[in-house]
Amino acid sequence: MLKAGKPKVERINLTQKQNFLFNFDLKPVELENYLDEYLIGQKEAKGIIATKICTHFHKAKNLLLKSHRLDNVGFIKNNIIIIGPTGVGKTYTLKLIAHKLGVPFAKGDATKYSETGYVGGDVEDLIRDLYYEADGDLEKARFGIVYLDEIDKIASPGDIIGPDVSRTGVQRALLKLLEETQVEIRTPQEGLQMLEFPEENRNKKGKTTLNTKYILFVVSGAFQGLEEIIKKRLKKQSLGFLSEIEKKEEQKINYLKFVTPEDLVNYGFEREFVGRFPVIAVFDPLTEEELFEILANPNNVIVLNKKRDFKVYGIDLAFTDSAFREIAKEALKEGTGARALARILERILIPFERTLPSYQINILGVTEELVKDPEGYLRAMLSNPESQKWDEAYREAIFAERDRIHLYLEKKKTQNQKLPLEITPKRLNLLFDIYKSEEVEVTHALEELSSIYRQVKAYEGSFSKRNQIQAIFTDEAIDYVMEEVLKRDQGVFTFCERALARLEYTFSFLKETTKRNRFYITKMAFLDQDKFLEELLKS
Ligand SMILES: Nc1ncnc2c1ncn2[C@@H]1O[C@H](COP(=O)(O)OP(=O)(O)OP(=O)(O)O)[C@@H](O)[C@H]1O
Ligand SMILES: [Mg+2]
Known part of the structure; x- marks a missing residue:
């Protein structure tokens, strides 16, 4: 008679501090909102990926919290297959997510691996990369994300003559990782660390190992030819259906959206392999409008990088909308998604980057005219x-940049996302100043501004407490402090302390004599204290 074995129980040694999972509290929509800051379009794929990854980490967290150990049963991973053309944000999405979650992220290329593990590289190297990405923290590495690109290149289509051992071989080697296996880690000080790592992280030979059970796998590829397979199936399934959608949407329909696991099997993947990926996300080609939006997004690093290049020579670079539209138009023709954008920006701007530093020129407004004929524009x-x-x-371009920041904030508002502070026209100016002078993403600039705001509010609180009054800084006063602090590159505390010290005596005097204890601190309190006090005493 067969006896059901007791499920193996794996002990896991984590401390609150050690693992981000304990504090993991992100909701799918929050993660999606974060992606929205950087990633343009791809709404459907973004939603699917954000949701499944959030769920994955919540599940892992719950297992940890419930019993402080991970059961061997009942953990099905939400591994993801991503399908989509080049340069549309596949890798970018995962990088953003890993960054936001603070999990280690290792990226590999499936074409590099061969079945034997000797010719190209060993699939297990991926896991070792994760270990290094986690700075040698095994507990962190076991909850990392592995991203494997060009997965379509290890599909083995039936029309290849003779058995295609190497491709299916790589699939099988990957299967082991996808499921669960102990990968031997060659730590730099193997031997020394044996004492450091507990038993479960060592195999029989006493070597340090990393278990792949909780590692999330995301694979991606362009899957050339898959569309034909899907179309063929759709045709066979229902003649009417296909011609109907074709009529309705003409050429624009993305058939990849109808992909099923069966299609992937027909494409050349082993059934077991496909079975390990319960989630499929399809990325769309980017439209011209989306390419424009990528450039116009004040969080975009492609444009920011270009600006930083010019900043090196003290030249301030700004772009008009029509310049971005022209670049987007050209990029669309290249057919390499957003990758084309960086290349085109370089091509257009290198003559300027080369020449302008030798002249007394410190501003450059990139216009449509410049984009259309860079050499001619430079000569002129x-x-x-x-x-x-x-x-x-340049002025036109600067106005356009300011409008884009404004638009970015408005969009956030319409999406019901709470801004960390209310943005008045004055604060918009401050935000723009930070954005321009530091050449940072607008989210960073906003963080910086709101951090200063919080400091002012904190000072307001401590000033009140210290003087046993209720001091209320008016909005105008707060804005004034933020502006001065930014201008002088000074701390909020230092600045306020210097400005308000003289007032303390008056407040305590007034409190004693009038029993009043609520005071508004206006901008005047900082600018002209005699006048402020005079008005205070009068009132
Ligand atoms: N949808 C998008 N929104 C914003 N930026 C994008 C988008 N897609 C691509 N980019 C920009 O283009 C760069 C390249 O994109 P990414 O690396 O994600 O391409 P990919 O889809 O993985 O392509 P490949 O198949 O060639 O690897 C990103 O680093 C990002 O700056
Ligand atoms: Mg990629």
Whole structure:
């Protein structure tokens, strides 16, 4: 008679501090909102991926919290297959997520591996990479994300003559990792660390190992030819259905959205392999409008990087909307998604980057005219540097940038996302100043501004407490403090302390004599204290 074995129980040694999982409290929509800050389009795929990854980590957390150990039963991973053309945000999405969650992230390329593990590389190296990405923290590494690109290249289509051992071989080697296996880690000080790591992280030979059971796998590829397989199936399934959608949407329909696991098997994947990926997300090609939006997003690093390049020479770079539209138009023709954007920006701007530093030019407004004929524009600039035209172009571009920041904030509001502080026109200016002077993503600039705001509010609180009054800083006063602090690059505390010290005596005097204890601190309190006190005593 067969006896059901007791489920193996794995002990896990985690301390609150050690593992991000204990504090993991992100909701799918929050993660999606975070992605929205950076990633344009891909709404459907973004939603699926954010949700399944959130669920994955919540599940892992619950297992940990419930029993402080991980059961061997009942943990099915939400491994993900991503299908989509080049340069549309597949890798970017996962990088953003790993960054937001603070989990280690290792990226590999499936074409590199061969079945034997000797020719190209060993699939297990992926897991070792994760260990290094986690700075040698085994407990962190076991909850990492492994991203494997070009997975379509290890599909073994039936029309290959003879058995395609190496591709299916890699699939099988990966199967082991996807499921559960102990990967031997070659730690730098193997031997020394034996004492450090507890038993379960060592195999029989006493070597340090990393268990892959909780590692999330995401694989991606362009899957050329898959669309045909899907179309063929749809045709066979129902003749009417296909011609109907074709009629309705003409050419624009993305058939990949109808993909089923069966299609992937027909494409050349082993059934077991496909079975380990319960989630499929399809990325769309980027439209011209989306390429424009990527450039116009004040969080975009492609544009930011270009600005930083020019900043090196003290040149401030700004772009008009029509310049971005022109670049987007060109990028669409290349057919490499957003990858084309960086290349085109380089091509257009390198002549300027090369030449302008030798001249007394410290601003450059990138306009449609410049994008269409960079060389001609540069020649004109150098032959007539005094012309007002260049200043005007720059001014137009600066206004456009400011509008984009405004638009970004408005969009957040319409999406019901709470801003960390209310943005008045004055604060918009401050935000823009930070964004421009530090060349950071607008989210960072916003964080910086709101951090200063919080400090002012904290000072308001401590000032009140210390003087046993209720001091209320008016909005105008708060804005004034934020502006001065930014201008002087000074701490909030230092600045307020210096400005308000003289007032303390008056407040305590007033409190004693009038029994009043609520005081508004206006901008005047900082600018002209005599006048402020005079008005205070009068009131
Ligand atoms: N939808 C998008 N929104 C914003 N930026 C994007 C988007 N797609 C791509 N980018 C930008 O283009 C760069 C390249 O994109 P990514 O690495 O994600 O391409 P990919 O889809 O993984 O392509 P490949 O199949 O060639 O690996 C990203 O680093 C990002 O800056
Ligand atoms: Mg990629």
